[in-house]
Amino acid sequence: MRDFFAPMYELFTSFYGDELGRHLYGWDGSGYDDPSLYISVGIYMLISSVLLATLFYIILNKPNFSRWYHWLLVLLINFIISWFLGFWLPSLDYDTGNIAADIVTSIDTNNIIMFGLVNGILSIIWFSLSSGLCRILSRIVPSIAYNTRDTPFPR
Amino acid sequence: MAKLFLFGIGGTGARVIKSLTMLLGCGVQPINSEIDEIVPILIDPHGANEDLKRTISLLNNYQKIYDRLGDNRQGFFSTKITTLNQGAFTYKIQEVNNDKFRDYIDYSNLEDSNQDLATLLFSKETLDVEMNIGFVGNPNIGSVVLNQFRESPEFQQVASSFSDGDRIFIISSIFGGTGAAGFPLLVKNLRNASAKDGNSNLPNSELLANAPIGAVSVLPYFGVMPNANKAISKSDFFVKTKAALSYYERNLSGSSGALNAHYYIGDLRTADYKNDPGEDGQKNDAHFVEVASALSIIEFMQLSTLDLKTRDAKALNTLHYEFGVKSDDAMLTFNNLGNVTQEIIAKKMSKYFLFKKYLEEELKDKIKGNAPFTNAAPKLDTSFTSTPFYRNYLYDFNRAFQDWLDELERNDRKFKPFNQNAALSKSINGIDAKESFLKGKFNEKFYTSSLNKISSKRKDYTSAEHKLIELFDAALEEILEKKYDYFN
Numbered sequence: 001m002r003d004f005f006a007p008m009y010e011l012f013t014s015f016y017g018d019e020l021g022r023h024l025y026g027w028d029g030s031g032y033d034d035p036s037l038y039i040s041v042g043i044y045m046l047i048s049s050v051l052l053a054t055l056f057y058i059i060l061n062k063p064n065f066s067r068w069y070h071w072l073l074v075l076l077i078n079f080i081i082s083w084f085l086g087f088w089l090p091s092l093d094y095d096t097g098n099i100a101a102d103i104v105t106s107i108d109t110n111n112i113i114m115f116g117l118v119n120g121i122l123s124i125i126w127f128s129l130s131s132g133l134c135r136i137l138s139r140i141v142p143s144i145a146y147n148t149r150d151t152p153f154p155r
Numbered sequence: 156m157a158k159l160f161l162f163g164i165g166g167t168g169a170r171v172i173k174s175l176t177m178l179l180g181c182g183v184q185p186i187n188s189e190i191d192e193i194v195p196i197l198i199d200p201h202g203a204n205e206d207l208k209r210t211i212s213l214l215n216n217y218q219k220i221y222d223r224l225g226d227n228r229q230g231f232f233s234t235k236i237t238t239l240n241q242g243a244f245t246y247k248i249q250e251v252n253n254d255k256f257r258d259y260i261d262y263s264n265l266e267d268s269n270q271d272l273a274t275l276l277f278s279k280e281t282l283d284v285e286m287n288i289g290f291v292g293n294p295n296i297g298s299v300v301l302n303q304f305r306e307s308p309e310f311q312q313v314a315s316s317f318s319d320g321d322r323i324f325i326i327s328s329i330f331g332g333t334g335a336a337g338f339p340l341l342v343k344n345l346r347n348a349s350a351k352d353g354n355s356n357l358p359n360s361e362l363l364a365n366a367p368i369g370a371v372s373v374l375p376y377f378g379v380m381p382n383a384n385k386a387i388s389k390s391d392f393f394v395k396t397k398a399a400l401s402y403y404e405r406n407l408s409g410s411s412g413a414l415n416a417h418y419y420i421g422d423l424r425t426a427d428y429k430n431d432p433g434e435d436g437q438k439n440d441a442h443f444v445e446v447a448s449a450l451s452i453i454e455f456m457q458l459s460t461l462d463l464k465t466r467d468a469k470a471l472n473t474l475h476y477e478f479g480v481k482s483d484d485a486m487l488t489f490n491n492l493g494n495v496t497q498e499i500i501a502k503k504m505s506k507y508f509l510f511k512k513y514l515e516e517e518l519k520d521k522i523k524g525n526a527p528f529t530n531a532a533p534k535l536d537t538s539f540t541s542t543p544f545y546r547n548y549l550y551d552f553n554r555a556f557q558d559w560l561d562e563l564e565r566n567d568r569k570f571k572p573f574n575q576n577a578a579l580s581k582s583i584n585g586i587d588a589k590e591s592f593l594k595g596k597f598n599e600k601f602y603t604s605s606l607n608k609i610s611s612k613r614k615d616y617t618s619a620e621h622k623l624i625e626l627f628d629a630a631l632e633e634i635l636e637k638k639y640d641y642f643n
Contacts, residue, residue: 063603067524142611146527147604149611154525155532 002026005042009118016115019106024090024115029100041089045082045123052078053130057138057145068152071131078127079120086119087112156191157320158237159456160313162341164198165333167373167448168326169210170441172197175449176213177559180220180552181507182230182628183500185456189320192235196309198246198337200300205438207245209555214244216552223544223620230628231507239312246309256296257282297336304337305344314348315358317366322463324455325370326448329399330392334373339406342368342413346468367415367463368470369455372403374421376444412469416458418451418476420444424485426567440562443487443570447478450496486569488585501572502642505583506631508560508573509602511553512582513627517599526603528610528626533619544620580638588638597638605630 006025013021026036056065056074090112093099099107131152138145163172172195179193195214199207220232238244257263262273262282273282277295284296304310325341327334348357349364357363375392407413422444454476464471480491489501522529522536529535539545563570571584580588580597588597595601609630616622635642 061604062600063526063607064600066526138611143608146607146611148527149607150525150527150530154530 001039001043002036005038006036008042008122009038009115012118012121015118017106017111019103020090020111020115022103023093023099023107027100027103029102037089037093041086041119042122044085044089045119046126048081048085049078049123049126050130052081053127053134057131057134057148057151061145061147063147066148066151071148071152075124075127078123082123083116083120085116087116090115157189157318157322158192158194158316159190159452160317160321160323161193161195161452162198162323162325163195163210164325164327164337164341165331166199166201166204166206166439167328167331167334167445169197169199169204169207170439170445171326171371171373171448171452173206173210173213173555173559174441174445175452176210176217176236177556178446178449178453178500178503179234179236180217180232180556181500181503182233183453183503184229184234185453188456189460190322190456192237194237194239194313194316195244196239196246196313197244198301198304198341199333201333209438211244213552213555216548216555219548220544220552220620220624223548223618224624225617225621228625230632231510231624239309239316242312246304246307254285255282256284256299259300295336297333298340301333301337301340304341305347310344311357314360314363317359317363319362320460321362322367322369322455324452325368326373326452327370328373329403330373330375330396335395335399338370338372339402342370342407346413349468364468365465367458367460367465368413369416369418369451369458369463370407370414371418371420371448371451372399373444373448374419376420376422376425376442377439378425378427380427408473408475412465412471412473414473415463415465415470416455416474416476418448418454418478420448420451420478422568424483424568440566441559442566443563443568446500446563446570447496450499451476451478453499485567486571488570489572489583490585501586502635504572505635505642506628507556509579509582509631509634510627511556512579513602514549514553517603521603526607528603528606531610531614533616533622535619535623539619539623542620545623583639586639586641589640594637597634601638602630602634605634609633 002025009024010021022032024037024041026032026034028034052074056071091109094104094107094109094112097104134145135149138149161172161175163169175193197207197210201207214236217232218236218238221235224232226235256277260273262270265273281296323345325338327338329335345366345368346364348360374396378392403417405411408417422442458474462472462474479493480487481493482491484491489497492501518529518535518540522540560573560575563572574582574584579599579602580590590596606626610622610626613626613629616625
């Protein structure tokens with residue numbers, strides 16, 4: 001799991017710093033043996049993106065909530081949720097001193113805010129991918145997403 | 156499959172055919188009928204008659220819509236309407252333009268004894284009637300002029316295209332001039348069409364003489380405002396009706412065997428129309444009696460061939476029908492109609508009304524908003540709404556449909572099947588849609604959602620025109636069944 005999520009986040013290490021990146025990868029002061037926050041943040045972000053896309057396309061499937069700006073609104077909600085998760089979970093470690101002593105001094109709130117932002121940006125990509133999947137699914141199963149299948153871009 | 160040759164004589168004939176065209180546009184169809192094509196032939200010397208012009212325009216639009224949709228369909232515009240040899244819908248009465256009746260019979264050149272006879276039969280006012288505005292309530296003029304029908308190219312065309320299984324239906328009023336005169340003459344010409352009766356050059360004359368013939372005779376259902384200067388008066392309507400009924404009894408119905416089925420309709424509750432014998436164009440509001448008369452045509456098409464046997468140019472049995480409503484109310488809704496009538500028209504008319512309403516109020520927005528049902532191929536987009544099909548034919552048909560509903564609503568007796576400006580769930584008069592917390596109510600969202608749903612399932616539309624008509628027809632069928640107990 002770590003090998004799946006970490007490379008995705010580490011593309012943006014320059015945004016939130018190497019030290020926070022090491023902590024998120026699972027650095028415990030002597031090795032990378034702690035549970036990786038990349039996994040938990042990543043799973044929550046992924047679940048949120050898939051759930052919100054499913055909610056928009058399949059569960060709600062409303063003709064009056066199917067314009068591109070409605071889709072954009074859901075995407076923004078997902079961004080905010082993901083940003084919050086990306087900020088909140090590392091903050092818990094920061095506040096409780098659960099960060100290895102050799103790197104904690106190099107990490108501050110700004111790094112954590114920036115990680116939240118990166119998580120939000122990744123959520124945009126995953127929400128878009130989930131949207132694409134829902135649209136493809138609606139072609140295979142016509143009885144789903146019949147009101148939203150052309151959102152945000154018509155065929 | 157077979158054809159129905161539908162003769163509409165006079166203003167009432169034109170208006171009944173207009174109502175029939177509206178019903179056919181709504182998708183009203185005869186059930187288990189072999190007839191799948193209607194050939195309307197409008198007979199009216201009054202070429203400038205507004206009712207006639209409106210009916211011809213409506214028929215033209217219907218025909219163009221049908222042609223683009225194709226054959227073998229159910230639902231809106233599914234009955235084929237054609238003309239004789241791709242010609243016009245009207246029968247051209249020769250030599251009546253700008254003629255007085257006096258000139259038509261060449262009164263001034265008649266021998267003295269014939270002049271005396273003509274004077275005995277026709278009053279001075281009658282002899283001076285300008286015939287280009289119709290027969291102005293004078294069946295005695297009509298009986299002379301319309302006798303030319305048997306020699307006309309149109310009659311030849313009817314005969315040459317008449318096939319075994321085809322039927323003939325005649326619409327006429329009994330209380331005016333053109334219809335009252337034309338109907339018995341037309342029947343006589345048809346029954347005398349066979350070779351042994353002298354008209355030997357007529358093709359298919361045996362078939363024509365033995366054709367199943369139905370007719371609706373429309374008794375007075377409107378009056379005219381009193382006007383001493385006008386040739387038509389309301390009191391004459393009943394006198395003429397009595398005289399005509401007496402004539403029909405002896406010569407058309409029953410043992411005479413002229414007709415296979417005869418429908419009578421009328422209404423004692425009448426509104427007085429503007430007294431216009433024809434000079435101002437004669438544009439009468441649509442009336443429920445015309446709708447009911449149009450239903451007699453559907454009914455006739457449904458009759459079994461076994462009930463319409465003819466031998467030696469005589470019907471073996473004449474069926475007689477009348478039309479009634481459940482209650483004598485000043486305003487009729489679907490609920491006032493008999494159960495069979497409700498079954499025939501209520502759902503189809505409601506579907507078409509809701510179709511028209513959506514096109515007028517929602518479709519433009521939905522195209523702009525890329526609603527999935529507009530996006531799926533073939534697309535319903537702005538280039539589609541610019542086509543003659545949508546912008547001209549369907550638009551004009553729908554405007555005429557709107558006028559027709561408005562006129563039916565304001566006439567007396569009123570027929571008000573829809574609350575035109577109400578919310579969708581309340582738009583069918585006297586029949587409300589079901590509402591529930593879980594399933595919601597019948598509103599624009601539900602309507603659009605149904606269109607999207609049906610559109611996602613069906614891919615075999617041959618054109619955007621075909622898609623528009625079929626998609627709405629199918630979606631509205633589902634909507635009415637889901638949201639109304641009445642339609643189940």
